[in-house]
Amino acid sequence: MAENLKGCWVPCKSSWAALRRRCREQHVWCRALGVPRRNRSDFEVEYLCDYKRVRDEEFYLVKWQGYPSSSNTWEPRKNLRCRGLLKQLHQDLARVPGGPARPGPRGLPARAASYLVQKAQQRQALQRWERLLNSTRSHRGRIVVENEVDLHGPPRDFVYINEYKVGAGVNLVPVAAGCECGDCLAEAAGGCCPGASSNKFAYNEAGQVCVRAGLPIYECNSHCRCGADCPNRVVQRGIRYDLCIFRTSDGRGWGVRTLQRIRKNSFVMEYVGEIITSEEAERRGQVYDRQGATYLFDLDYVEDVYTVDAAHYGNISHFVNHSCDPNLQVYNVFIESLDERLPRIALFATRPIRAGEELTFDYNMRVDPVDAESTRMDSNFGLSGASCGSPRARRRIECKCGAAACRKFLF
Missing domain, CATH: 2.170.270.10 (SET domain)
Structure with missing residues (x-):
């Protein structure tokens, strides 16, 4: 009977994010899901969605790796160790359609915050595509x-x-x-x-x-x-x-x-x-x-x-x-x-x-x-x-x- 099932598959009913969250809850690491051994119990920044200044302190709205957007939180600059993502956010802010946007005490204008999320998601899609291209190519050049x-x-x-x-x-x-x-x-x-x-x-x-x-x-x-x-x-x-x-x-x-x-x-x-x-x-x-x-x-x-x-x-x-x-x-x-x-x-x-x-x-x-x-x-x-x-x-x-x-x- 089992030999007749070779090549069969069924889709997983859990989302990618739900599987990663489950791994962290159970302290299980999975390289394929993006939950490496070193941070299986930690929160990892996936991308930054928004930016605001309250008095003299900077805050960033964080999308956490493996968690839905409903779990996003505002974090002070001192809590973040993602220098590359911080630099990328400010570079993207300078390119927002309609001109650079200034942060207020409640965050960025809607057009700027939306652009940051779209740009972050685009980079993720391009990175996945880049990995696919390089896993498919048979030539030496990457x-x-x-x-x-x-x-x-x-x-x-x-x-x-x-x-x-x-x-x-x-x-x-x-x-x-x-x-x-x-x-x-x-x-x-x-x-x-x-x-x-x-x-x-x-x-x-x-x-x-x-x-x-x-x-x-x-x-x-x-x-x-x-x-x-x-x-x-x-x-x-x-x-x-x-x-x-x-x-x-x-x-x-x-x-x-x-x-x-x-x-x-x-x-x-x-x-x-x-x-x-x-x-x-x-x-x-x-x-x-x-x-x-x-x-x-x-x-x-x-x-x-x-x-x-x-x-x-x-x-x-x-x-x-x-x-x-x-x-x-x-x-x-x-x-x-x-x-x-x-x-x-x-x-x-x-x-x-x-x-x-x-x-x-x-x-x-x-x-x-x-x-x-x-x-x-x-x-x-x-x-x-x-x-x-x-x-x-x-x-x-x-x-x-x-x-x-x-x-x-x-x-």
Whole structure:
């Protein structure tokens, strides 16, 4: 009988807060519930809701961890040992919509107190989302989430994935053979995997791309004799830089900036999403156009058959904004599949990128053909982001990148 119940579950009738309160009442600690051993019997400040001054003494309205808002209490400054939360409250007060608010003997104006609670709850939601992203990612680079601009929380209906999600009607044919090189960079047999496809070795000894934009990259695959440290395995190792998803202050929605310095020609990230047929992309594109948002990236290396849709399934590239003067360049990469209709989309740095700088690429990228080889690739990518609409809508989309050489319109 018991074996038939495997995989079954029922929802808990107690709330998260009630479970934490129960733990403290019973002197039980639970890391998952946020009741660590060191403070299972203590009251912990979750966030600060209000602020007042009575004569010369400061008081703060405290929301206690594991207790409902009805249990909030006013506490004098001397009773609180949460320096970070105190500093955060006063920073938030300076940003209250409608101007800074002054505390009175009964507390802050309602608009300011409401803003403090919303901001605290937003930070909690973003912290939970940040933990989820980092528990889901398979790459080395960690993800940080920040929003000091508005009250927007985590995006809805977005699932973080590390590799392509194959949609209906798409058939990925795996590669059947690999190279036999002893050293793929110095002693490449038959030109290694790139040579087998009559292409050049794409990387130098530092893992930087050294072929021009427009030429394909062929990396070693699971059938190759070489190991994980092979210099011809760059994109497949994943993101190695710490990156931050942040809310832009100029109306472009979310963006991504690097927390570490990135060298020129270094791999930064893949554009990952759901692979769908062009017919399905047309249908979804019409829906996205009505919503004013889409993330469709056409894969047109040899023919326009498939599209990557990162609207609901994607990685951190989902949040990268457009620029007419970008610091990332798109390359097509082939690893476990040599189907030229289904390249992987890799973004490499076009120049040295400082820590703290926003990462961008050109949604309407064009590569000038310099020889017969490069005319096949990167000639027409179609992608639109959250603030850009859809190229299929055939309407001019205003560009907000702010670059000196801005084209003023995306499409």
